[in-house]
Amino acid sequence: MIRIIIHGCNGKMGKVVAKLAAESPDFKIVAGVDKNISPLDFPVYSDLKDVKEEADVVIDFSYHEAVPDMVKAALQKKLPVVIATTGLSEEELNVIKDASKEIPIFKSANMSLGVNILINLVKEAAKILQQDFDIEIIEKHHNMKKDAPSGTALMIADSINQVLNDKKEYVYGRHTKTEQRKPNELGIHAVRGGTIVGEHQVIFAGHDEVITISHSAQSREIFGYGALQAAKFIINQKPGLYTMEDLVKKG
């Protein structure tokens, strides 16, 4: 049985992870960390460094500013970490990279299998269409999401740039633009409203034709399930920074 600490346990995703873990004989939530420390089915602390329970891994769905201290505490405790939180700054990413020299860290802006398949399809399309098609990404999320654009939209954009001969420049929305679109642009657009779980569309627009590759998350459970699979994977790895690609490769 894998013993888990959930960082951000009182949030929307923290609660989903706790519910899925409780339904499985393979996982046990031994403690949680959150700003709100009312106890759940497990003890809840305000800081990872104060957690007394023995654990095998930390799963983090919290807020970008909370991630560096969480990673430093995991490093002290020599605990592997699964990071799902998005909106991380360069500085926060550097803390993660440095820590991954000493502990195994799994990080993905999207824990669903589907988005990771979409990324493979989009890379193939981008290779073929790069000369004549404009690429734009539209993401849609619920009205409580704090970061924009989504981590997934940025991850998709970065994976497109990996395969292009001439790298694109990201353009976020176009509300202040007064000139026409340049060929080297990759537009990224964020929509926020209601309870949309998470939608990503990648549009390849050519002359008189448009190809759209899209993914629509229909529940938060797909992310929670992916995070638990990532936890199972990361506890057996050497120190390093791992992604969904590593997990999918492993089968």
Ligand SMILES: NC(=O)C1=CN([C@@H]2O[C@H](COP(=O)(O)OP(=O)(O)OC[C@H]3O[C@@H](n4cnc5c(N)ncnc54)[C@H](OP(=O)(O)O)[C@@H]3O)[C@@H](O)[C@H]2O)C=CC1
């Ligand atoms: N990779 C993936 O597949 C997915 C990633 N995400 C990402 O995960 C993150 C969380 O999403 P979601 O659950 O919807 O967000 P919520 O706001 O519902 O949950 C975040 C939780 O973390 C808590 N928190 C904030 N700061 C701290 C801190 N310093 N220490 C401990 N806990 C803290 C929040 O408390 P309070 O509310 O009091 O601020 C809240 O309870 C986001 O970045 C989101 O983009 C979401 C879904 C899928």
Ligand SMILES: O=C(O)C1=N[C@H](C(=O)O)C[C@H](O)C1
């Ligand atoms: O905040 C969310 O809800 C989600 N965030 C992730 C992101 O920023 O890409 C993943 C998912 O789409 C849900």
